[in-house]
Amino acid sequence: MSPSPAEESRTVAVSIADRISTIGRDAWDSLANPGWTIGPGGRIERTDTATRPFNPFVAHDFLDALEASGTVDAATGWLPQHVFIAEDDGTPRAAVPAYLKSHSRGEYVFDWGWADAFERAGGRYYPKLQVAVPFTPVTGPRLLVKEDGNAAAGRALLAGALEQVAAARRASSVHVTFPEDEDWQALVEAGWLARYDHQFQWFNEGYRDFEDFLAAFASRKRKQIRRERREALADGISIVHRTGADITEADWDAFYEFYTDTGARKWGTPYLNRTFFSLIGERMAERILLIFAVRDGRPIAGALNLIGSDTLFGRYWGAVEDHPFLHFEVCYHQAVEFALTHGLSRVEAGAQGEHKAARGYRPVLTRSAHWIAHGGLRDAVADFLARERPAVEAETEYLAETGPFRKNFAASTDEEADRDGKAT
Numbered sequence: 001m002s003p004s005p006a007e008e009s010r011t012v013a014v015s016i017a018d019r020i021s022t023i024g025r026d027a028w029d030s031l032a033n034p035g036w037t038i039g040p041g042g043r044i045e046r047t048d049t050a051t052r053p054f055n056p057f058v059a060h061d062f063l064d065a066l067e068a069s070g071t072v073d074a075a076t077g078w079l080p081q082h083v084f085i086a087e088d089d090g091t092p093r094a095a096v097p098a099y100l101k102s103h104s105r106g107e108y109v110f111d112w113g114w115a116d117a118f119e120r121a122g123g124r125y126y127p128k129l130q131v132a133v134p135f136t137p138v139t140g141p142r143l144l145v146k147e148d149g150n151a152a153a154g155r156a157l158l159a160g161a162l163e164q165v166a167a168a169r170r171a172s173s174v175h176v177t178f179p180e181d182e183d184w185q186a187l188v189e190a191g192w193l194a195r196y197d198h199q200f201q202w203f204n205e206g207y208r209d210f211e212d213f214l215a216a217f218a219s220r221k222r223k224q225i226r227r228e229r230r231e232a233l234a235d236g237i238s239i240v241h242r243t244g245a246d247i248t249e250a251d252w253d254a255f256y257e258f259y260t261d262t263g264a265r266k267w268g269t270p271y272l273n274r275t276f277f278s279l280i281g282e283r284m285a286e287r288i289l290l291i292f293a294v295r296d297g298r299p300i301a302g303a304l305n306l307i308g309s310d311t312l313f314g315r316y317w318g319a320v321e322d323h324p325f326l327h328f329e330v331c332y333h334q335a336v337e338f339a340l341t342h343g344l345s346r347v348e349a350g351a352q353g354e355h356k357a358a359r360g361y362r363p364v365l366t367r368s369a370h371w372i373a374h375g376g377l378r379d380a381v382a383d384f385l386a387r388e389r390p391a392v393e394a395e396t397e398y399l400a401e402t403g404p405f406r407k408n409f410a411a412s413t414d415e416e417a418d419r420d421g422k423a424t
Contacts, residue, residue, distance in 0.1 A: 012087055012093055013086050014084075015083075016082070017080065017084055018079065019067055023060075023082065025061070028084075029060050031144035033054050034051065034052075035047045035049035035050025036050055036309075042286045043286040044286075044287070053309045056284065058140055062133070069272075069275040071271065072134050077102040077105070079100040081098045082096065083158065083161050091146070092146065094155075097133060098162065099130045100130075100169055101128050102126050108137035108351045109195065114381055117377075126172070128174070128175065129174040131162065131179075132175075132176075133178075138348055139179070140178065141179070141180050142179040142180070142183045143183040143187075155187075156186060156190065162174045172374065172377070173370060175370050175371075176192075176369045176370075178367075178368065187369035193372065193385055195385050196389050197367075197368070198364060198395070199352075201346055201348050202347040202361045202362070204339060207340060210336060210337055228324075228329070232325040234323075235295060237295045240299075241289060241290070242290040242292065243289045243307070251292075252278060255277065255299075255304060255318070258299075258302045258317070258319055259272065259277075259316050260318070262319075284306075287306055288306060291334050291335075291338075293323075300320055301319035301323075301327075302318065303316065303330045303331045303334075304316045305335060305338075310346065311346040314349040314350055317331050328355075332356060333359065347361070354399065357399055360403070363396045365396055
């Protein structure tokens, strides 16, 4: 692949890795989380060169745990095809976490209709190239570039590289899901198709504590939250937080039981295996928060969260007993409590779930970008997206207007919430 004009004074080498372990941990992390050092157990430290918050999902440790556990490989339909670009002296220049996929599961940006229409017309939609963190609908960096004066050129270089990899693998398309705004803009400027969706996220408006946060609610909504928190902890239920060295294999055993129960009910076969949880517990314990509901001395429900430098990311939940409002307490209210106690600015509670809005989580636009090789399919998808985008924007605006907050409290306008939600 030839360098772009901005790179004409440099020579770069493009490689495709079918395992992230073949790319050095330090080399990858220097692009994924530039300016952050990662110590034992995932303990992080910010240096003067850090330009953005730390995102645990694009860290080498997390992506490698998916592959080392066998959760992500050719057999599961997620064949790693990570793009890595280095300068002639070996300096990491750019990278992309990419996977050749034989299905559309585990992505949270749904293209089943596109695949069905194309294949009914005689086309072949799979394989496709997916740029994502598997099973993780969390906005974060996707076009990982060296933070210097040529970052824009690096993103353009990666966009071209992805198109070339797709052509070489005979993939129908490339899909970059949940990218940060700069990555998304670079792809749209390169001619990729733009798509919107929304999630619900909690923003810290400088609240002193949970009661201060509730003071922003309308009176009836505030009373409702207080009542559901009381009822969630009835029947002798208590809440326990586990993080760092306090997390044991017994904790993972308990959580995995919760996770598999939820996974089996929601999507048939749970995506993650037990080994994966042990691996992230070993490598990333300082970035993990397990929240358990305990009754009669044993965990009966739990939620897994990952801790970024300014954001708590809620991931998975499950329970072996059914108690009113316990899901809301463990997943949403406890996450807000933790964020307030630890000075975090945001809680991302995952995809979907309009019930989050009633708990003070605000709708925020998320984005994806799509490159499609076949002209006819591209035109059809472009027409669909042109009609879908304004509908998503209108729904997001409506949901923001119907939240639980007092009407005279609107400290975060839709525009402000959207802007704040672009960077992880």
